Amino acid sequence: GIQVEQSPPDLILQEGANSTLRCNFSDSVNNLQWFHQNPWGQLINLFYIPSGTKQNGRLSATTVATERYSLLYISSSQTTDSGVYFCAAIPSKETSGSRLTFGEGTQLTVNP
Amino acid sequence: ETGVTQSPTHLIKTRGQQVTLRCSSQSGHNTVSWYQQALGQGPQFIFQYYREEENGRGNFPPRFSGLQFPNYSSELNVNALELDDSALYLCASSWGLTGNSPLHFGNGTRLTVT
Numbered sequence: 001g002i003q004v005e006q007s008p009p010d011l012i013l014q015e016g017a018n019s020t021l022r023c024n025f026s027d028s029v030n031n032l033q034w035f036h037q038n039p040w041g042q043l044i045n046l047f048y049i050p051s052g053t054k055q056n057g058r059l060s061a062t063t064v065a066t067e068r069y070s071l072l073y074i075s076s077s078q079t080t081d082s083g084v085y086f087c088a089a090i091p092s093k094e095t096s097g098s099r100l101t102f103g104e105g106t107q108l109t110v111n112p
Numbered sequence: 113e114t115g116v117t118q119s120p121t122h123l124i125k126t127r128g129q130q131v132t133l134r135c136s137s138q139s140g141h142n143t144v145s146w147y148q149q150a151l152g153q154g155p156q157f158i159f160q161y162y163r164e165e166e167n168g169r170g171n172f173p174p175r176f177s178g179l180q181f182p183n184y185s186s187e188l189n190v191n192a193l194e195l196d197d198s199a200l201y202l203c204a205s206s207w208g209l210t211g212n213s214p215l216h217f218g219n220g221t222r223l224t225v226t
Contacts, residue, residue, distance in 0.1 A: 030211035041200050041220050043155070048214035086154055090211040096168025097209035098145035102154030 002027045002091040006103035013077050013110050021072040021106045023087030031090035032063055033100065034072050038083045046072070046085075077110045084108070114139045116205050116218035124224045125193050133188040133221045135203030142207060144186040145215065146178060149200040161186055162209055190223075198225045 003026040013019055025032070034046040047054050051065040058077075063070040074081055084107050088100040117136045125131050137144050143162045147155035157170040161180035175191040184205070190197055200222050204215040 031214070033214055035217075041149075041222065043202060043217040043220070045214060045216060050212075088154075092211075094211055095209075096157075096160055097162075097211040098143050098160045098204060098206050098215055099157045099168055099170070099211075100145075100147075100155075100204075100215060101157070105154055 002029070002089055002094075002101050004087055004089050004101050004103040006085075006087050006106050008106060009104065010107045011109070013108070015077060015079060015110055015112050017077050017110075018073070018075045019077060019108070021074070021085055021087075021108075023070040023072070023089075023103055025068050025070070025087075025089045027068075027089075027091040027093070028065065029089045030092045030094070030097075031100070032070055033088050034061055034070070035086045035088065036081075036083050037086060037105070043086070074108075077108075079110045079112055082108055082110045116203055116216050118201075118203050118218035118221050120221060121219065122222045122224075124226065127193055127195060127225055129193050130189065130191045131193060131223060133190075133201055133203075133223070135186045135188070135205075135218060137184045137186070137203075137205030138216050140207065141205035141216070142184050143205065143209065144180055144184060145204045145206070146186070146188045147202040147204065147217075148172070149202060149220075150196075151199070155202055158188070167209065193225045195225050198223060
């Protein structure tokens with residue numbers, strides 16, 4: 001199956017700093033999503049981005065499908081950004097259209 | 113637009129018992145999938161349902177089973193509970209089977225097996 005690798009595994013920032021999270025995937029994809037899981041376990045959709053660039057406030061994401069990687073940018077980080085960020089993908093050849101394969105996540109801690 | 117809702121939020125069961133978790137899909141979505149998230153790990157795909165039939169399954173034993181109803185809501189049933197079944201169970205809904213639409217997740221049910 002598809003391999004999804006995220007880096008770095010852990011990231012500690014001061015409030016106001018910028019960061020870039022990376023996701024590498026091993027196959028062509030129909031679906032690539034970024035999620036934020038807060039300390040209460042809620043898995044929040046950030047971006048659906050199998051290719052291209054999107055922005056939503058202080059967050060933006062870019063997926064270069066031909067090179068099989070995606071980047072999540074967080075600017076002017078806030079303490080509420082803390083939590084685990086997951087990248088997840090569905091390969092193009094997958095017949096189960098909602099079988100997301102998740103990476104191991106990046107644990108982000110933003111200190112005041 | 114109504115999001116994905118799951119019930120109950122927390123549940124404690126004893127080894128060997130059976131449990132049923134429930135999920136209402138987001139309006140306009142016809143596909144439901146279930147994921148298990150053990151502590152410190154990413155969610156793992158259990159199975160998905162489309163048109164009331166199982167359509168794709170991950171590496172989970174048959175004691176994990178499910179249903180999808182005509183209104184697209186769904187249940188996850190786990191029989192003969194084991195201690196390792198303790199996890200956060202997440203339901204997601206989406207449109208169709210092609211994988212070209214985003215999945216939206218509920219807030220999960222945290223199951224503890226003692």
